Amino acid sequence: MLTADLAQSYQRGGNIYPRYINANDANYLQVANDLVGIVREHRGRRYGELTGALDEYVGTGTDYRILRGLIKLLIDRCVFATSAPADPVEIRASLFRRARMVHPVIDNPILRQQIIVDVAGEFNCIPESVIDGMYADLKENERLVDFEELESRDLLDRYNLAQAQALLYRCVEMQLRVERQEPVGYRKLFDAIKAYRLIHSIKGNPSAGYEVLLNGPVSLFHRSQKYGIQMAVFLPALLACQGWHMRAEISVKQGSNAFFELASTQERLRSSHAGDFVYENPLLDKLIASWAKLQSDWVLERSAAVINLGASAFTPDMVFCHPTGKQIFLEVLGFWTPRYLNERLQEFAHDKFKEFILVMSDELRGSHEQPNTVPPNVIVCKTVIDPGAIQTTLEQLTSGNNQIGY
Structure with a gap:
C-alpha cells in the first residue's frame, strides 16, 4: 500500500476521488516495465544499490509521486535479508577487539x-x-533475496487500487448497500468484513437485501x-464480491x-484476490484444535449461516451441535468497543435470541474504555x-434455568 505522502486525490463538491492513472497508457506501461526490470536485475544485490538505481531512473520528472508510488509497491513485493558469514555484531566485535590490541591500524594497511x-x-x-x-x-x-514479480499492467492496476485504499485510512464510516442475491453471495461479503475484523452492524433481511x-479508523480512539x-x-476483498454500493465518509481536514x-x-x-475469498481466523483455528481434545458432547462445526434477527442479521463463525439437537452459535468479534458490544447485545435481545456466544479479544478493543459488565455468554x-x-x-445456556443473554 501507499504511504500518505504518495496518496493523491481531488474533490468535487461533496465528493472525493482517488487520482487514478490510465492503466492502458503506453508511457505508463513502459515505465512500469522499466521499474520491474530494474528490481529484477538487482536480485542478490544490496538494498542501497537497488534504491540508487531507482533514484537515478526517477530523476526529477513531473511524475515524481507516481513513480515513487509504483516503486513503493514494488519494494513491498521484495524480501531483503542480511547476508554474512556470521552475525555482523560478532564480526564487528572480533575486528574491534583485535584492532584494539595493535592500535592504531588506520595508517598501516598491512x-x-x-x-x-x-x-x-x-x-x-x-x-x-x-x-x-x-x-x-x-x-x-x-x-x-526474493522478488514477487508481476506484469506491467498488473502493477498499474495495483497502483490505482492503492490510491483508493489510501482514502480509507481516513474513513469515518462506510455504508454498504447489498443487493438481493443468493445466500452464498451475502455470506462471502460478510466473511470479508469479518476477516479484516471490522466493526460493523448488519440491517435488513435476505429477501430485500x-x-x-462499518466504523472507520477516524471513529476510534x-x-x-x-x-x-x-x-x-478490506477493499480488494470487497471488490471480489457482487451486488453492492459503497459510500465512505472521508475526513479531509479538520471538521470537514x-x-x-x-x-x-x-x-x-x-x-x-483470485478466486473465492477464504475467511481465516487464528483464534478459531486454535479453538478447533483445543476443542477436539476436550471430549465434549458438543460437536464444533463451521457455520455459513446468515441468521435473521428481524431488523438485523447474525453471521456466526461456528456452531456447537449437541446430540439432543440443540445448537449454540459462536461468533468471534474483530475490533470492538463497549458501545459496539452493547449494540450487538441489543440486536439479540430485540429478537429474543439467546443461543449465542460472543468472543472478543481484549487486544482488539478500540477504545480505552472497559465494558462495565458482560453477560456470561460474552467471553x-x-x-x-x-x-x-x-x-x-x-x-449455562442449555440449563433449565437459563436467564443469561443480554
Missing part, C-alpha cells in the same frame, strides 16, 4: 589486512566476506492506525468530510479462547 585475514579464519570465510559482512545488518546493505455500516490498515486491505463512492459494477479497480480473551470457558457457557 596490519589492517592481517586483522581481516585473522577474523576470516575465525569465521571460516574469505577476507572479502568479512568486509562485506561487517555492516551487513544495516538496511542499505541487506541483499534482495442488507445495509451494512485506540488502535486507529492498525484499524485503518485493516479497512484499506467528503464522500467516496464505489459500486461493484465499476470496471477501473481490479481485485487482487473476553487475549490470544487464545479457553475451551473450558466455552464448555461452561454452553452448560
Whole structure:
C-alpha cells in the first residue's frame, strides 16, 4: 500500500476521488516495465544499490509521486535479508577487539589486512566476506533475496487500487448497500468484513437485501492506525464480491468530510484476490484444535449461516451441535468497543435470541474504555479462547434455568 505522502486525490463538491492513472497508457506501461526490470536485475544485490538505481531512473520528472508510488509497491513485493558469514555484531566485535590490541591500524594497511585475514579464519570465510559482512545488518546493505514479480499492467492496476485504499485510512464510516442475491453471495461479503475484523452492524433481511455500516479508523480512539490498515486491505476483498454500493465518509481536514463512492459494477479497480475469498481466523483455528481434545458432547462445526434477527442479521463463525439437537452459535468479534458490544447485545435481545456466544479479544478493543459488565455468554480473551470457558457457557445456556443473554 501507499504511504500518505504518495496518496493523491481531488474533490468535487461533496465528493472525493482517488487520482487514478490510465492503466492502458503506453508511457505508463513502459515505465512500469522499466521499474520491474530494474528490481529484477538487482536480485542478490544490496538494498542501497537497488534504491540508487531507482533514484537515478526517477530523476526529477513531473511524475515524481507516481513513480515513487509504483516503486513503493514494488519494494513491498521484495524480501531483503542480511547476508554474512556470521552475525555482523560478532564480526564487528572480533575486528574491534583485535584492532584494539595493535592500535592504531588506520595508517598501516598491512596490519589492517592481517586483522581481516585473522577474523576470516575465525569465521571460516574469505577476507572479502568479512568486509562485506561487517555492516551487513544495516538496511542499505541487506541483499534482495526474493522478488514477487508481476506484469506491467498488473502493477498499474495495483497502483490505482492503492490510491483508493489510501482514502480509507481516513474513513469515518462506510455504508454498504447489498443487493438481493443468493445466500452464498451475502455470506462471502460478510466473511470479508469479518476477516479484516471490522466493526460493523448488519440491517435488513435476505429477501430485500442488507445495509451494512462499518466504523472507520477516524471513529476510534485506540488502535486507529492498525484499524485503518485493516479497512484499506478490506477493499480488494470487497471488490471480489457482487451486488453492492459503497459510500465512505472521508475526513479531509479538520471538521470537514467528503464522500467516496464505489459500486461493484465499476470496471477501473481490479481485485487482487483470485478466486473465492477464504475467511481465516487464528483464534478459531486454535479453538478447533483445543476443542477436539476436550471430549465434549458438543460437536464444533463451521457455520455459513446468515441468521435473521428481524431488523438485523447474525453471521456466526461456528456452531456447537449437541446430540439432543440443540445448537449454540459462536461468533468471534474483530475490533470492538463497549458501545459496539452493547449494540450487538441489543440486536439479540430485540429478537429474543439467546443461543449465542460472543468472543472478543481484549487486544482488539478500540477504545480505552472497559465494558462495565458482560453477560456470561460474552467471553473476553487475549490470544487464545479457553475451551473450558466455552464448555461452561454452553452448560449455562442449555440449563433449565437459563436467564443469561443480554
